[in-house]
Amino acid sequence: MIINKEEKNLLLAGLYEIRIKTKVLLFNYYLPILNKSKLKNKKSKIEKLMKRIEEDNESCVISTIDSLHKSNKQPLRLGIYRHFKGAKYQVLSKSEHTETGETMVVYKALYGEYKIYVRPYNMFISMVDKVKYPDVEQENRFEWIFD
Secondary structure, eight states: OOOOHHHHHHHHHHHHHHHHHHHHHHHHHHHHHOOHHHHHHHHHHHHHHHHHHHHHHHHHHHHHHHHHHHTTTSOOOOEEEEETTSOEEEEEEEEEOTTTOOEEEEEEESSTTOOEEEEEHHHHTOBOOTTTOTTOOOSBSEEEEEO
16 A cells, blocks of 8 residues: 555654553553652653653554555465464465455464464554553564464
């Protein structure tokens, strides 16, 4: 998908607005929890958290714009992948949604009942939400391990 400059600017403005709202929500969440005696100790932690969110959102803007250009163009390697929570899956195929035409990934769990799942391709290749999962080291939702 190719986007023009105006669409890119609208996308960036929307993501910037999300970043600001995230900061305000986090600040409003933490402020009542802190009493004045603990405020000085927690202030640096909050500032570090805000900085981390800002850095994550900047990379999110870049990856979102990149994904708009790369969407459905990256080849999908068949093989074994590790989900960021640790479970292993085998990618069986790439397919197309019959109604929307959206590219989907068909994969099988390599644990439990070995269920087969389908997930949108763009979600499969997406990055881990570092705000929601700050302790996860893996960058992508699914990471290719081997064929």
